[in-house]
Amino acid sequence: MSASKLQESGDVRIAHSLHTKEEEFVVKRREIVFQSLQKHEIHCSQNKVPHIALLSxxxxxxATVGLLECLVQLDKAGLLDCILYLSGVSGSTWCMASLYQEPDWSTxxxxxxxxxxxxxxxxxxxxGDAFAKLKKYYNGKDFFSLTDIWAAIVVTTYMKEIDEHTLTDKWSQxxxxxxxxxxATDKQSKQEEGGDPWFEISPHExxxxxxxxxxxxxxxxxxxxxxxxxxxxxEIDMLYLxxxxxxALAGEDSKEFIWGKIQGAAAFEDNPNSPPVEKWYQVLMDLVDMNLCVLNVKDPSALDQSIRTMLNGKNLAGGKSQLxxxxxxxxxxxxxxxxxYMKQYTEDVCNYLSQFSLGPFDIFLSICRCMALWIWGRNYNFLHNxxxxxxxxxxxxxxxxxxxDAGLLLNSPYFSVLRKERDIDLIISLDFSEGDPFMTVREAADRFKKLNISFPEVNIPSEDLEKPKDFYVFKGQNAPTVIHIPLFNVVNCGDEVEAWRNKYRTFQGxxxxxxxxxxMEVAGKNISNNREKLKEQIAAVVGKKAHN
Known part of the structure; x- marks a missing residue:
């Protein structure tokens, strides 16, 4: 069956080629890029238009607000129309989701x-609205995970909305x-020898x-x-996406944060009055509090005793097995x-309670089980069998x-754009990472070298490691040019780079x-201060492509 027929049938497609609709889009977008280059007096033939990807x-x-302002400054410089692909990781995808709510946002x-x-x-x-959305996820899907909780309770806190659009219904050809x-990344593949953890989601595939x-x-x-x-x-909605x-908090060191969020969600629900549901509810609340105690190195023995009394006493009759x-x-x-200890304890209590019908509190039982097993983003595997x-x-x-979150493996989406069939000539990498501002580009170079995928050598002057500049260019013979732009640098922050990093941590309210x-002001300067350098590098890849 041809690739196009497979796409129409809704079957799985295994091929190193672009989706036909992406190919059609690229043809149309290249015309916009071509016109933009002409305005800047960067001349090339229409079949030699460079493929430029903006990574965030x-x-x-x-990253959410930094990317937004960088795009505004690219637009003011007349360079936004030169971009063919926009790809993001983690907080940058929150910005992208907001942008693509509006058709033709770049205009x-x-x-x-x-x-x-x-x-x-x-x-x-x-x-109330956040918890209603959480219930909607719980009742409407075959698999419920911490990602549903993260969407309804955490993403809504930052993005101040519940976006129920889908990626496909907001995209026009x-x-x-x-x-x-x-x-995103496939969690199991990160731990498997020879696995493929790099997962991408576009409007088509x-x-x-x-x-x-x-x-x-x-x-x-x-x-x-x-x-x-x-x-x-x-189809998954944009909030879940x-x-x-x-x-990013899918790292195990964030359990206290998430248990706290669950505690708040549970407290929102009215406490039931009729036994034994009241007892079930109390067990689950004690279980949440017990986990928080252990994470905070506090004695949970009173909570432990309360759970043991209720589950091994006569308060919960009718169970098929005893805990x-x-x-x-x-x-x-x-x-x-x-x-x-708490992981096993939580799992055992949840397995025992699953014998009973907890009515409106089934959702909290599922949440506690997901916490014990640390289940994130569970979905059917479309490659099964x-x-x-x-x-x-x-x-x-x-x-x-x-x-x-792909940022837990590599905090920039290089793998998505460097598929050979996308034929990328220039990557503009906006780096909003916390800590080492060169980690992503150096790790990308190491990973691509092992995979025999063309990528330029990355050499950072030793003096720049503590005092990064605002614009780096890496080139290779048969590799795309990579422009790397760290958010906080000596140009826009002077001697206060570390102070800016400390003020704007990733995990804060x-x-x-x-x-x-x-x-936004700091991020915008990284583009506005380097307009001419960006044009020079775009002109250089045009010349390189014409020569090749």
């Missing part, structure tokens, strides 16, 4: 920016904006960038068997052992896959209007 790293709200960016900033600076989503690519295995975006999350759709699931791509509590003592002095030697065998066996303005 993760970095929480720092009215100042207005779009003002609307986004007004929302981010305004009132948040109410607990006639769109005048750069082609968006959202990125979702799938593995390196293996070339894709499914229609509208079918991502549906159940497949041997390449054919078996059971349809509704932002959580899938922007769940066997651990006999060993909880050792708070050994943090790792204490974490493992397929046979194809070009795809890692582990991807073909499992019925489900778990997805998480939603920014005030003042903080949003400050980050």
């Amino acid at each position: 790293s993760g970095g929480g709200q720092r 009215k960016l100042e207005t779009v920016k003002d609307n986004i900033i007004k929302r981010l600076s305004g009132p948040g989503v109410s607990w 006639l769109g005048k904006d750069p082609f968006p690519i959202y990125t 979702a799938g593995y960038s390196l293996s070339g295995a894709f499914v229609e975006t509208s079918n991502f999350g549906s159940q497949f068997d041997n390449g054919s759709k078996k059971k349809h699931q509704a 932002q959580a899938l791509c922007g769940s 066997i509590f651990p006999t060993q003592k909880l050792n708070l002095a050994d943090k790792e052992a204490a974490k493992l 397929m046979t194809d030697e070009s795809v890692p065998s582990a991807l073909l066996r499992s019925e489900t896959r778990d997805f998480e 939603p920014y005030s209007a003042e903080k949003i303005t400050e980050v």
Whole structure:
């Protein structure tokens, strides 16, 4: 069956080629790029138009508002129309989701920016609305995970909205904006030898960038068997997509933060009055509090005793099995052992309670189980039971896959744009990372070298490691040119680089209007101060492409 027929049928597509609709978009977008180059007196033939990708790293709200202002400054410089692809990780995808709500946003960016900033600076989503959305996820999907909780409780806190649009219903083939690519990683593949962790989601396809295995975006999350759709699931909405791509706290050291959020969500619900549901509810609340105690190295023995009394007493009748509590003592002095103890304790209590019908509190039981098992982004595996030697065998066996923030593996979406078929000539990398401002580009160079994918050598002057500049260019003989732009640098921050980093950490509450303005001003200077350098590098890749 041809690739186009596969795309029409909704089956899995395994091929190192672009989706036909992406190919059609590229043809149209290249004309816009061509016209933009002519305005800057950068001349090339229409069949030699350079493919330029703008990459934006993760970095929480720092990346969200930083990317927004960089795009505004590119627009003011007349360079936004030179961009073919826009790809993001984590917090940058939050900005992208807001932009692509508005068709042809790049033609009215100042207005779009003002609307986004007004929302981010305004009132948040109410607990009632957030919890109603969480229930909607719980009741409407085959798999419920911490990503659903992250979407409803955390992303809404930062983005101040519940975006229920889908990626496909907001995309027009006639769109005048750069082609968006959202990125995540396959959690199991990170831990498997020879796995393919790099996962991309575009308006047309979702799938593995390196293996070339894709499914229609509208079918991502549906159940497949041997390449054919078996059971349809509704397309994921943009709120969930932002959580899938922007769940950087999926690192195990964030459990206290998430248990705290769950505690707040549980407290929102009215406490039930009728036993035994009241007892079930109390067990779950004690279980949440017990986890928080252990994470804060506080004695949870009173909570433990309360749970044991209720579950082993006569308060909960009708169970098919009795809960066997651990006999060993909880050792708070050994943090790792204490974490493992609570993981098993939580899982055992949840498994026991699952015998009963908890009514409205089934959702909290599921949340506690997800916390114990640390389940993020679980979806059906569209490659299940397929046979194809070009795809890692582990991807073909499992019925489900778990997805998480790509920033936990590499905090910039290089893998999405460096698929050979996208033929990228120039990458403009905006780096909003916390800490080492060169980590992403150096790690990318190392990873691509191991995979035999063309990428320029990355050499950073030793004096720049502590005092980064605002513009770096890396070139190679048969590799795309990479422009690397760190957010905080000696040009826009002077000697206060470290102070700026400390003021704008990744994991802090939603920014005030003042903080949003400050980050945008700093980020914008990285573009406005380097307009001519950007034009020079664009002209250089045009010349290189013409020569080749």
